[in-house]
Structures are given as C-alpha cells and as structure tokens.
Amino acid sequence: MDANEIRKVVLAELKHIAPELEDVVPAKPLRDQVDLDSMDWLNFLVALNERLKIEIPEADYRKLGTLDQVVAYLSAKAR
Amino acid sequence: MIEFKLPSLGADMDEGKLLEWKVKPGDKVKRGDLVAVVETPKAAVDVEIWQDGVVQELITQPGETIPVGTVMARLAAAGEALAPAAAPTPAPAPAPAPAMTRHPISPAARKHARELGIDVETLAGSGPHGAVTVADVEQAAKGAPKPAPAVAPAAAPPADKALAMRKAIAAAMSRSKREIPHYYLSQTIPMQRAMDWLTAQNERRPVAERLLMGALQLKAVALALKDFPDFNGFWKDNAFQPAQGIHVGVAISLRQGGLIAPAIHDVAELGLDELMKSLSDLVRRARAGSLRSSEMSDPTITVTNLGDQGVDEVFAIIYPPQVAIVGFGRVAPRPWAEDGMIGAVPAVVASLAADHRASDGHRGARFLAAIAARLQEPETL
Numbered sequence A: 001m002d003a004n005e006i007r008k009v010v011l012a013e014l015k016h017i018a019p020e021l022e023d024v025v026p027a028k029p030l031r032d033q034v035d036l037d038s039m040d041w042l043n044f045l046v047a048l049n050e051r052l053k054i055e056i057p058e059a060d061y062r063k064l065g066t067l068d069q070v071v072a073y074l075s076a077k078a079r
Numbered sequence B: 001m002i003e004f005k006l007p008s009l010g011a012d013m014d015e016g017k018l019l020e021w022k023v024k025p026g027d028k029v030k031r032g033d034l035v036a037v038v039e040t041p042k043a044a045v046d047v048e049i050w051q052d053g054v055v056q057e058l059i060t061q062p063g064e065t066i067p068v069g070t071v072m073a074r075l076a077a078a079g080e081a082l083a084p085a086a087a088p089t090p091a092p093a094p095a096p097a098p099a100m101t102r103h104p105i106s107p108a109a110r111k112h113a114r115e116l117g118i119d120v121e122t123l124a125g126s127g128p129h130g131a132v133t134v135a136d137v138e139q140a141a142k143g144a145p146k147p148a149p150a151v152a153p154a155a156a157p158p159a160d161k162a163l164a165m166r167k168a169i170a171a172a173m174s175r176s177k178r179e180i181p182h183y184y185l186s187q188t189i190p191m192q193r194a195m196d197w198l199t200a201q202n203e204r205r206p207v208a209e210r211l212l213m214g215a216l217q218l219k220a221v222a223l224a225l226k227d228f229p230d231f232n233g234f235w236k237d238n239a240f241q242p243a244q245g246i247h248v249g250v251a252i253s254l255r256q257g258g259l260i261a262p263a264i265h266d267v268a269e270l271g272l273d274e275l276m277k278s279l280s281d282l283v284r285r286a287r288a289g290s291l292r293s294s295e296m297s298d299p300t301i302t303v304t305n306l307g308d309q310g311v312d313e314v315f316a317i318i319y320p321p322q323v324a325i326v327g328f329g330r331v332a333p334r335p336w337a338e339d340g341m342i343g344a345v346p347a348v349v350a351s352l353a354a355d356h357r358a359s360d361g362h363r364g365a366r367f368l369a370a371i372a373a374r375l376q377e378p379e380t381l
Helices: A003-017 A038-052 A058-063 A067-078 B107-116 B134-141 B158-179 B192-203 B213-227 B272-288 B293-297 B361-375
Strands: B002-005 B015-021 B034-039 B044-048 B053-058 B065-067 B071-077 B182-190 B233-236 B239-242 B248-250 B301-305 B324-328 B332-338 B341-355
Touching: A003 A038, A003 A067, A038 A067, A038 B213, A038 B272, A058 A067, A058 B192, B044 B293, B182 B361, B192 B213, B192 B341, B213 B248, B213 B272, B213 B301, B213 B324, B213 B361, B248 B272, B324 B361, B341 B361
Parallel strands: B248 B301, B301 B324
Antiparallel strands: B002 B071, B015 B034, B015 B065, B034 B044, B053 B071, B182 B341, B233 B239, B324 B341, B332 B341
C-alpha cells in the first residue's frame, strides 16, 4: 500500500469517528482541527491497526500530530 | 397479569414516543429482554422488561407519545394462562382497555398512507367491514379527528432533536440548581504512580486492548464509594436512599452537541479490562444513539472527565435525584512538594459536587481522599 492509499484510509477512519469533519489541513495539528478525545484517538488507532495491520506503540503517539505525520509514520512502517 | 409501563429514563424525561415494538402478542419474554424502542429527548432507547412472561396485548402504538408510567402492554406472567382473544368461556371477564384494532386496508390506501407519512394502524376505516380507504387516509392527512396520533413513527429531525436535548438538559440542571444545595470540594492528586503503571501496561498491550486513564479513575471512584455509600444513591421523599449497586453514570459529550450520562453497572466489581471494554462500548453506543433503558435509569452517581479539553478543574452540577458528581480535569505536570523538595509531577484535580442534604463537607473531603488513595495503588484497581 502506498502513501496515497494510506492517506485515504486515514482520512476515511477520521471521518468515521468525526463525521462532521470536512477538510483536513495536512500539516496542521489534527487536534486543532478535529474534536478528538482520548477515547476517539484510541478508536482511531484501533481502526488503523485493523485496516493496515500496523501496530502503533503508545510511545509513538507524539509522532502522530498532523495528518502528514500520521501518513509518513504508517508509510514507513508499511514498507 | 403483568403491566408493562413506560419507565422513567432519567430526571429529564416525562414522556416518550414509541418508535417500535420488538415483540408481538404471543412472544415469550424474559427478564432483560429488549421489548421496545422509545425516543426520549436525549436518545432512542432500547427498553428492557424486568419480568418473565408472554406478551398478550400491545396497547401503545408506534408513533404515540405517552407519559412516563403509562401501561404500554400487558403480559401473562409465567405459569399464568393467556387470556384468549375470543374466549369460549361462558362468563368472560370484563375486557381490558380497548386495543387498536387492525382494519383491512386496500393496497392503494396503504401506499397513499405511506406517502403521506400516516400510520395505517391508527386509522378507523369507513369502507366495507371497516376497511381503510384512500378517502380515510386523506381525511386523516387533513387533520380530521382520529383515534390516535396519525404520524408515522420516525426519529425527529436533527434540529428538533438538538432543541429537545437542550430542553431536557435545561430542565434537569435547573431543577438541580433550584432544589439541591450543592457544596464543592477539590483535591489535587499526584498521578505519577498511575501514569507509570498505565504506561507499563499499555506498552505490552496491542492497541485494541489498551487502557485509558479514565477507566482507572472510574474504578477508583467506584471502590471509594464502597466505603462512602452516602454518595451513592438518591435524594427522594426528603430522605437519602442508598443505592444497592454502584452504577456509575459516565458523562459523554455527543458530537452533534449536548451530553448524556448513561450507567456502567457494578463498576466496583469489574476488572479494568472489562471496565475499559464497557466504557468504550458505552461511548460508541451513546454516540450512535443506541442505549438501553437500564443504562439510562440506573446511574447512582456520575463521573465527568473534561481533561481532554484541557480544563484544570470541573465544577459540576448534580444530576437529580443523584446526590454527587465527581469531576476530573487534565492530568498535567504540576509543582509538587515532597520531603522538602519541589519538583514537577503529573497530577489531576478531582472535584466533588455533593448534595448537602445527604452529606457534609467533612465526609466529602474523606471521600475525595479515598479516591486519591486508590489512584496511588493502580495495581489494586
């Protein structure tokens, strides 16, 4: 799966959790754009794990601030 | 004979609209079965029955709005004979309140009714053998007198729902502030041990099995309540009535606005994994609008956590007839003095709003201290 496909999966799962979400600015912190509490965030990661079969340790959460960062992180792990 | 009545699903509910029956006459039901879906100002709720029996008669029709306490159905208790529809007994007992009669209806009339959003079950027919005709449907659509509300059961549009939700919150919170003499206490709780324990746990867990700090906090409150039952119950009839179980209402914000605080049952008895699953499931179903009546009617205390929104401290309002609500702010590094040294430690401010009719500040302070103590021993939660 390439970065574009991963981006589509990430956006789809984000919108599944926050249906009101319209556009995401890729380089802007996600939490400034989407109302995500810790339960939403965990559910988002669980969904990504199920779709992409990629394990995301809790220690890596800080690397996942923006959409671009999430896509880059998952793309690197998917290789 | 069992009378199945519309239960109260919270202090802010005085009526509900039947959306759907999940059972029909002749069906056997047992304690805990879902029998109906009822729309309240806050959610469409799956209503459970708490007795075993056989459904004999459905009295309320889908689409009808009825007050809390209305008899919606009658059931024969286990072992009780069903009253036959056309009893060949020589001296039949007086008939129960007349149920809605199903009339024959022409396909054209049925189609027309569907287009106009009219529930055909509520129409009286003027055709042969009481058949419902197109003219009857049109008459009903014009608002002519009819035996029951002729509106098809459907969830209210989003704008109406939002308005109903605000009205429900307004009613419950106004009642609370009008009737309940609140007192407020707060305590800053060091969270280093809980954080370290949680980090170590989550390090070895796959993402789907990770725990949130919110689950630890819920469990700490529930365990503390075992020693402080005077915060777990209701103020009713000018007296405190302690609750049997510890069913913690969890305040959940809804994405479309508003909030709901359904219960997780017997929290003190749940392991953290089980509690986390229950919490995750409850949040998901609350936001999807799929809650059970027992979750709405059973909370014995409420916990609200606004830490994710960055607040330091919550000054909450009690949800009547409960007598206490515990709030948590964010877990963040704060200056902390220990052994004469000042350092920065992760800490959270826990707050208690309690009903002064049911308890005093001295007890409230000890209850908060008990929560703090529980959070210092995360491995025992």
